[in-house]
Amino acid sequence: MSNPEGGIGEPAKLFAALGDPTRLALVARLSAGESLSIAALSSDTRLTRQAVTKHLHVMQEAGLVASERVGRESRYAFRPEALDGARAYLDAVSGQWRDALHRLKRFVEE
Amino acid sequence: MSNPEGGIGEPAKLFAALGDPTRLALVARLSAGESLSIAALSSDTRLTRQAVTKHLHVMQEAGLVASERVGRESRYAFRPEALDGARAYLDAVSGQWRDALHRLKRFVEE
DNA sequence: ACGATAGGCAACGACACGGTTGCGTTTCCC
DNA sequence: GGGAAACGCAACCGTGTCGTTGCCTATCGT
Numbered sequence: 001m002s003n004p005e006g007g008i009g010e011p012a013k014l015f016a017a018l019g020d021p022t023r024l025a026l027v028a029r030l031s032a033g034e035s036l037s038i039a040a041l042s043s044d045t046r047l048t049r050q051a052v053t054k055h056l057h058v059m060q061e062a063g064l065v066a067s068e069r070v071g072r073e074s075r076y077a078f079r080p081e082a083l084d085g086a087r088a089y090l091d092a093v094s095g096q097w098r099d100a101l102h103r104l105k106r107f108v109e110e
Numbered sequence: 111m112s113n114p115e116g117g118i119g120e121p122a123k124l125f126a127a128l129g130d131p132t133r134l135a136l137v138a139r140l141s142a143g144e145s146l147s148i149a150a151l152s153s154d155t156r157l158t159r160q161a162v163t164k165h166l167h168v169m170q171e172a173g174l175v176a177s178e179r180v181g182r183e184s185r186y187a188f189r190p191e192a193l194d195g196a197r198a199y200l201d202a203v204s205g206q207w208r209d210a211l212h213r214l215k216r217f218v219e220e
Numbered sequence: 221a222c223g224a225t226a227g228g229c230a231a232c233g234a235c236a237c238g239g240t241t242g243c244g245t246t247t248c249c250c
Numbered sequence: 251g252g253g254a255a256a257c258g259c260a261a262c263c264g265t266g267t268c269g270t271t272g273c274c275t276a277t278c279g280t
Contacts, residue, residue, distance in 0.1 A: 096138075101143060147257095
């Protein structure tokens with residue numbers, strides 16, 4: 001399953017989760033290492049707490065983030081392994097492109 | 111500008127363009143090397159030609175693809191350079207995560 | 221025990237998205 | 251020249267998304 005055709009559903013959800021500026025900002029905040037609460041994440045935004053909550057749910061659904069309830073607050077942590085799937089897909093696509101160019105070059109030179 | 115905070119708008123558009131199964135399938139088709147017409151791309155799909163056209167416009171807006179009008183048909187070609195931006199963003203994010211873990215480790219060990 | 225803080229749930233509105241149908245225009249080919 | 255192929259444009263529809271507001275529950279601190 002190294003060709004880009006195989007298994008399109010999962011990477012699409014991942015890319016879709018990354019395809020929003022607000023969500024990318026959250027990823028940037030969380031990739032700093034700290035596990036942060038919803039209140040902490042929505043404090044320096046013009047968004048409502050519920051808006052941030054929804055985005056976090058989307059990101060959790062895509063595997064980008066993991067939540068852990070501690071006391072009265074729920075902390076969200078970044079999951080860097082989730083990016084491996086995206087990177088693998090990008091590499092598969094550009095690898096297929098590179099191979100295609102290589103085959104074309106060999107064909108022309110023969 | 112190597113931190114993930116800088117310039118969030120452009121990669122978000124790129125990821126959003128990749129965040130759709132139909133569009134990912136088109137990328138897979140086009141990454142095979144050949145420059146294909148809209149009719150060719152929509153022939154082996156259950157979608158209408160106009161649906162494929164809209165997806166191609168979105169992908170072109172994100173820089174994923176380039177169009178070239180030849181005769182009565184317009185050919186679309188994959189642009190692998192577009193993926194570099196996405197890969198750079200992923201690397202920046204996971205790099206920031208890795209550095210944060212490293213700093214934490216050093217702090218704990220001191 | 222009580223106020224304040226953190227959060228979950230649900231409804232709602234505005235708008236974008238994915239897709240279709242219909243029609244007109246250009247280009248190819250016989 | 252005329253039919254057919256390839257495309258563009260615009261309107262339209264159903265659904266999803268983004269964000270809000272309102273309200274209710276749980277937990278913390280004093």
